[in-house]
Each structure stands twice: as C-alpha cells, then as structure tokens.
Amino acid sequence: MYKVLGIIVSLVLCASLCTSQILFEEHFTDGNLTLNWFDGWGVADPPDTMTVVSVTGNPTGDGWVGKLSNAGTVVATALAGNATIKDYSVEAYIYTTVSASGGPYQGIVARWDTTTNYYYLLMCDFDATQRIRLSFNQSATPNTIREWVGDEIPGGVPTEDGWHKLKLTIFGNQLWAYFDDNELPNCPFTYEGTAQGFFGVYVFSMSGVDSILCDDIVVFEATGIEEEIYNSNDILFSIFPVPAIGNVVIDYTLPQKTDVTLKVYNIQGQEITTLYTGYRDAGTYSTVWEKRDLAGGVYFLRLSTDYGEQSRRILLLR
Numbered sequence: 001m002y003k004v005l006g007i008i009v010s011l012v013l014c015a016s017l018c019t020s021q022i023l024f025e026e027h028f029t030d031g032n033l034t035l036n037w038f039d040g041w042g043v044a045d046p047p048d049t050m051t052v053v054s055v056t057g058n059p060t061g062d063g064w065v066g067k068l069s070n071a072g073t074v075v076a077t078a079l080a081g082n083a084t085i086k087d088y089s090v091e092a093y094i095y096t097t098v099s100a101s102g103g104p105y106q107g108i109v110a111r112w113d114t115t116t117n118y119y120y121l122l123m124c125d126f127d128a129t130q131r132i133r134l135s136f137n138q139s140a141t142p143n144t145i146r147e148w149v150g151d152e153i154p155g156g157v158p159t160e161d162g163w164h165k166l167k168l169t170i171f172g173n174q175l176w177a178y179f180d181d182n183e184l185p186n187c188p189f190t191y192e193g194t195a196q197g198f199f200g201v202y203v204f205s206m207s208g209v210d211s212i213l214c215d216d217i218v219v220f221e222a223t224g225i226e227e228e229i230y231n232s233n234d235i236l237f238s239i240f241p242v243p244a245i246g247n248v249v250i251d252y253t254l255p256q257k258t259d260v261t262l263k264v265y266n267i268q269g270q271e272i273t274t275l276y277t278g279y280r281d282a283g284t285y286s287t288v289w290e291k292r293d294l295a296g297g298v299y300f301l302r303l304s305t306d307y308g309e310q311s312r313r314i315l316l317l318r
Helices: none
Strands: 012-026 051-054 064-069 075-080 088-096 105-113 118-125 131-138 141-149 162-171 174-179 198-204 211-230 236-240 248-254 258-266 271-280 283-289 297-305 308-316
Touching: 064 075, 064 198, 075 105, 088 105, 088 198, 105 162, 118 162, 118 198, 131 174, 141 174, 162 211, 198 211, 236 308, 248 258, 248 297, 258 283, 271 283
Parallel strands: none
Antiparallel strands: 012 211, 051 064, 064 211, 075 198, 088 162, 088 211, 105 118, 105 198, 118 131, 131 141, 162 174, 236 248, 248 283, 258 271, 258 297, 297 308
C-alpha cells in the first residue's frame, strides 16, 4: 500500500555531442579565399561563385567577408570540403535579411551529396514567415524536419538586418541546430538522409537576384558522444502548502529534457488523477492540483521522468 513512497532511482544516458579538431575553416582574411569553393548545382554559366568583399562591422572586425549571389537562377550554393566527410559540425556567421515580404532564404548546408544534390539545410527566413527551418532537401524539394518561430528563436525574431551565427551538427543520423550559440528546441532530431558530403552556404529568392554575406566558416570533426548521467536526485521537487487546505502548488526543476508524468495516488496506492503528461525541456515548472471533492487524508504525488521518479507525501485537511 505504500509502494509510491520514497524515491525510485533509474539512470539514463543523456547525449551531448563532442567536437574536436578543426577540419576546415574560412575567414576571408586579407581579402583571400583559403578553401576551394565550387558551385553545388554544377551550373557552368554563371556558376555559384564565392567571392570576397570588403564590409565594415563584420564579426571579426577585419573588414573582409564572403559573398554568394544567385544571379542567373533563384538558388545559389557554394560548397567546400570533400565528399567523404561524415560526422561534423559546420558553423558560420550569416548576415540575415529582415524583410516585410519576399525576403531571401539564407543559411548553411551540410552533407551535400553532389551525385544527387541531396543535403541538409539550416536557414533563416525573416520575412513575413519569420522562421528558422531545418530540412533535408532532395534537390529542390525540402522535407521539413523542424521549424522554429516566435519565442522559440533565441533572442526573438530579428527586427533588422544583422549578423547571426548558424551551426548545424550531424553525428550518424542525429542532428543538432543552433542559432547564436543557443541550441534550438527539441534537438537532437533523428533523420535518415545523406551519410556524408560537402558543406557550404546557401541563398534562395523567388523575387530575383539576391545574395548572402558570410564570415568565419569553421568545420569541426564530431568525434563521439559524451555521456552524462542523471538520476532522480537531480530533480528538485516541492509542494506547498503542507498540510494542504486549499489548492496545492507543485514546483519541479528538470536538469535535462525528458518525458514527464505527474500523478496523484491515495494511501492504498490507487491512482486518483493525472496532473500532467508530456514532453518538457530542462527548466522549472509549476502545476496546481485542484483537489475538488476529495476526502481528507494522506495522498502521494509522484513525478516520473526518463531518469527516475520522486514522490511526495501530503496531508489533505478538509
């Protein structure tokens, strides 16, 4: 009858990606290109060419950035690296355009397979849509993996043109997306796309010629998974007031994103109600238990997560 008392401990391995050595980097220093950039679409005239231009106020302050234009077609992609790189993280500063309507898509690509023109794309679309999108593109056809809008975008949706850092990490079939060094919600994602391929920058616009400015493109090797162990002791779980006369406020803090279930049991171990069930990111949450017509006595609140459970005893006064 007291089976819900105490703490039931279980462990889960929570994955966070590790990166090590730099594989490729392009900083456009002194107006020069370090890497061999080429047209991702194989267009001969005019090709999608990465050039170097002088711009004040770029992230490193050296006055030199890369530029790619979609002259001659609606989409342009400049690629570098090699066809066999597999698990890696590509990051770049992108000068994103904010437009009321018809603005360009601007972003980075990874694992571009030049035999199929299939690739992963992380791009900004800050026109009326106001979104960041992660997709797997089969040539011109995007398969959206996740879109982020509104408050999901770290710092909010930009209201003016400016430099922002995009990062896309792929290890096996797991993907992590970042905006301004903040991991975007719900990462990682599992998707069976291309296994290896080139990285690069991307611009698309249906309204005519447009371009993308980029700086400090760095590609790191993804070397494996770093394991971090959480257990139920890492959950902060409290209730108020004790003993309870009115409604009960339940606060809990999660150290890692997880599935959550919060239930109420009577002293015989019978389930009374479910207060919450669903997925939640790391953070602090509050739930109110409205006891309604329950009889006075002892009850138990049980919080279950992927990495353990905690229970709290509460005396209900009527």
